[in-house]
Amino acid sequence: MTRVVLLMKTLVGWCVLCLVSRGVRAQFPRACSTVEAIESKRCCPTPNADAENACGVHSGRGICDAVRTDMRPWGGTYTLRNVDDRERWPTKFFTQTCKCFGECKLGWTGPNCNLRKAPVIRKNIMSLSVEERQIFLEALQRSKHTIHPQYVIATEHWLGLIDRQTNQTHFSNISVYDLFVWQHYYSVRDTLLGPGRPFKAIDFSHKGPAFITWHRYHLLSLERDLQKLIGDKNFAIPYWNFATGGSECDVCVDDLLGGADPSNPSLISPRSQFRDWGIVCDSLDEYNRLVTLCNGTREGPLRRSPKKNFTLPTMGDVRNCLQLQDFDRPPYFTNSTFSFRNTLEGFDKADIELDFVVMGLHNLVHDFLSGTNALSHSAANDPIFVVLHTFTDAIFEEWLRRFPKNDSFPEEMAPIGHNRYYNMVPFFPPVTNDELYIPSVDLGYSYQIDLADAGQSPSVFIVAGLCLSLLILILLLFLYARQKSRREYEPLVSAKYAAVKYTEDV
Numbered sequence: 178m179t180r181v182v183l184l185m186k187t188l189v190g191w192c193v194l195c196l197v198s199r200g201v202r203a204q205f206p207r208a209c210s211t212v213e214a215i216e217s218k219r220c221c222p223t224p225n226a227d228a229e230n231a232c233g234v235h236s237g238r239g240i241c242d243a244v245r246t247d248m249r250p251w252g253g254t255y256t257l258r259n260v261d262d263r264e265r266w267p268t269k270f271f272t273q274t275c276k277c278f279g280e281c282k283l284g285w286t287g288p289n290c291n292l293r294k295a296p297v298i299r300k301n302i303m304s305l306s307v308e309e310r311q312i313f314l315e316a317l318q319r320s321k322h323t324i325h326p327q328y329v330i331a332t333e334h335w336l337g338l339i340d341r342q343t344n345q346t347h348f349s350n351i352s353v354y355d356l357f358v359w360q361h362y363y364s365v366r367d368t369l370l371g372p373g374r375p376f377k378a379i380d381f382s383h384k385g386p387a388f389i390t391w392h393r394y395h396l397l398s399l400e401r402d403l404q405k406l407i408g409d410k411n412f413a414i415p416y417w418n419f420a421t422g423g424s425e426c427d428v429c430v431d432d433l434l435g436g437a438d439p440s441n442p443s444l445i446s447p448r449s450q451f452r453d454w455g456i457v458c459d460s461l462d463e464y465n466r467l468v469t470l471c472n473g474t475r476e477g478p479l480r481r482s483p484k485k486n487f488t489l490p491t492m493g494d495v496r497n498c499l500q501l502q503d504f505d506r507p508p509y510f511t512n513s514t515f516s517f518r519n520t521l522e523g524f525d526k527a528d529i530e531l532d533f534v535v536m537g538l539h540n541l542v543h544d545f546l547s548g549t550n551a552l553s554h555s556a557a558n559d560p561i562f563v564v565l566h567t568f569t570d571a572i573f574e575e576w577l578r579r580f581p582k583n584d585s586f587p588e589e590m591a592p593i594g595h596n597r598y599y600n601m602v603p604f605f606p607p608v609t610n611d612e613l614y615i616p617s618v619d620l621g622y623s624y625q626i627d628l629a630d631a632g633q634s635p636s637v638f639i640v641a642g643l644c645l646s647l648l649i650l651i652l653l654l655f656l657y658a659r660q661k662s663r664r665e666y667e668p669l670v671s672a673k674y675a676a677v678k679y680t681e682d683v
C-alpha cells in the first residue's frame with residue numbers, strides 16, 4: 178500500500194513538476210524505465226494506474242502528446258545518419274510524452290502560472306557569508322550521496338536497452354550530482370559504431386551554439402535539484418569570477434572547493450569534503466571498447482592540479498568577448514570567427530585572427546585546472562565545474578542584455594544538436610536550445626554581478642585619456658608659469674634642465 182502511495186506521489190510529483198517548470202530534469206523518469214514504456218516509445222505515466230489518465234489528463238495536469246523534433250538540416254563533422262541514438266532526440270527512445278496544460282514557464286509561479294517568480298540570485302562565491310557558503314557546500318555533499326528521486330540513467334545504448342533473456346531494461350539509479358555528471362558525459366560521448374570503433378567527431382554540448390544554452394539548462398537542472406534537496410526554493414548556485422588574470426586557483430581552498438593534498442598535489446586535500454568524491458563516467462575508452470555506456474559506478478578520486486606559471490583570463494578578455502555582436506557565425510564550430518559563443522567557449526579570441534592553439538575564457542580555465550577538469554566527458558565531476566560555468570553563463574547574460582534583439586542563433590546548418598530548435602541531449606522531457614536563449618529573469622534567476630563596465634572600456638579610455646591630456650596641459654602651463662616666475666625671482670638652484678625646452682619656443 179505504502180509502495181503504491183509512494184509511486185503515486187512520484188508520478189504526481191513528476192506531473193506537478195512538469196506543470197510548474199516544464200520538467201527541468203533529464204534522462205528518463207524512473208516510471209518510464211519499463212519494458213512496456215520502451216517498447217511502446219511512450220513515456221506518459223498514469224498518476225493512479227488508470228490507463229485513461231495518462232499524464233494526469235483528468236485533473237488537467239497534462240496531456241500525452243507526440244514529441245516534436247527539429248527536422249532542419251545540420252552541418253558539421255557528424256556526417257553519418259541513423260547510427261547514433263541521440264539523433265532527433267529523444268525519438269529513438271520515446272515518441273510520446275507528457276505535455277502540460279496551463280504550464281508555468283520557467284520563472285512563473287502560482288496556481289494559474291500568472292505570477293512572476295522572484296528570481297533567485299546567483300552571487301560571487303567569494304562574497305558568500307559563512308552561512309551561505311555552508312549551505313552551498315552541504316547541498317553539494319547531499320546531492321553526491323542522495324539517489325535521484327525521479328530520474329534513472331540508461332546504462333546501454335538504445336539497441337541494448339532491453340535484455341531479451343531476462344525481459345528487463347538496463348537502467349540504473351544514480352545520485353543527484355552524478356546525474357549532473359552523467360548528462361554532461363552523455364552529451365559529449367562518442368557514437369558507438371562497434372567494439373573499439375567509436376566515431377568521435379560529435380558533441381551535443383560543445384563546439385557550437387548550443388554550448389551556451391546547453392550548459393545554461395544543465396546548471397538550472399542542478400540548481401532545481403539542490404533547491405528540492407535542501408527544501409529552499411530561494412537557493413541559488415554561486416559563480417566563480419575566474420577572470421582574475423592571476424595564476425592561482427583562489428577557490429581551491431579547503432573551506433571552498435578544496436585545496437591540494439600536500440602529499441599528492443594532484444589530489445584534493447584530506448581536509449576537504451571533496452576528497453572523498455568518487456568520479457563517474459571517466460573511462461570513455463573502456464565504454465567504447467565494450468560498446469556500452471557509463472553506468473554511474475565510481476571510478477576513483479577527483480584529480481585536480483592547477484597549472485603553475487599560467488595566466489587565467491582577464492577582465493579585458495571578458496570585455497573583448499562582450500563586444501562581439503553576433504551570437505555565433507558560420508560554420509558554427511570551433512573555427513567560427515567574430516562569434517561571441519566561440520570566443521566565450523574559448524576556441525577563438527575576440528581580438529586576434531583565428532589560431533587553433535589559442536585557448537581563451539572557458540577552455541582556458543578547464544585547461545588551467547587540468548586533471549579531471551581537462552577531459553570534457555569527465556569535467557563535471559569536479560564541483561568547480563558548477564561555479565566555472567555559472568560565471569560563463571553570467572557573461573552570456575550580460576551579452577543578452579547588450580544585444581537583446583540579435584537573432585544570430587542559427588536555425589539550421591549548425592552541428593548536430595546545435596540548431597536552435599533541436600532538443601538538447603539528453604534532457605527529458607524535451608527542451609530546445611531556443612527555450613534557453615532568453616534573459617535569465619525569465620527563467621527564474623539573476624546575477625549579482627556588474628559586467629556593465631566590461632566593454633565600455635574604449636569610452637572609459639577616451640575619457641581617461643582626455644583627463645590625462647588636460648592634466649598634462651595644466652601641468653605644462655603650471656611649469657611654464659613657474660618657470661617664468663622663477664626667472665623673475667632668480668631661483669636658488671638653477672633648473673635649466675627642464676626650463677629650456679619648454680620655454681625656448683615660446
Ligand SMILES: *[C@@H]1O[C@H](CO)[C@@H](O)[C@H](O)[C@H]1NC(C)=O
Nearest residue numbers: 211212213214341343344345
Ligand atoms: C516482457 O515483459 C513485458 C511487460 O513486463 C510483457 O508485456 C512481455 O510480454 C514480456 N515479454 C516476454 C518475452 O516475456
Ligand SMILES: *[C@@H]1O[C@H](CO)[C@@H](O)[C@H](O)[C@H]1NC(C)=O
Nearest residue numbers: 207324325326348349350351
Ligand atoms: C532505485 O531507487 C528507488 C528509489 O530510491 C528504489 O525503489 C529502487 O529499488 C532502486 N533500484 C535499484 C535497482 O536499486
Ligand SMILES: *[C@@H]1O[C@H](CO)[C@@H](O)[C@H](O)[C@H]1NC(C)=O
Nearest residue numbers: 332460463464471472473474
Ligand atoms: C559498470 O561499469 C564499470 C566500469 O566500466 C564496470 O566495471 C562494471 O562492471 C559495470 N557494472 C555493471 C553492473 O554493469
Ligand SMILES: *[C@@H]1O[C@H](CO)[C@@H](O)[C@H](O)[C@H]1NC(C)=O
Nearest residue numbers: 424483484485486487488489
Ligand atoms: C614561465 O613561462 C615563461 C613563458 O612561457 C617561460 O619563459 C618561463 O621559463 C616559465 N617559467 C617557469 C618557472 O616555468
Ligand SMILES: *[C@@H]1O[C@H](CO)[C@@H](O)[C@H](O)[C@H]1NC(C)=O
Nearest residue numbers: 253254507508510511512513
Ligand atoms: C571549419 O572546420 C571544419 C571542420 O574541420 C572544416 O570542414 C571547415 O572547412 C572549416 N571552415 C572554415 C571556414 O575554416
Ligand SMILES: *[C@@H]1O[C@H](CO)[C@@H](O)[C@H](O)[C@H]1NC(C)=O
Nearest residue numbers: 502503504580582583584585
Ligand atoms: C546581429 O548583429 C550583427 C552584427 O552587427 C548584424 O549584422 C546582424 O544583422 C544582427 N542581427 C540582428 C537580428 O539584429
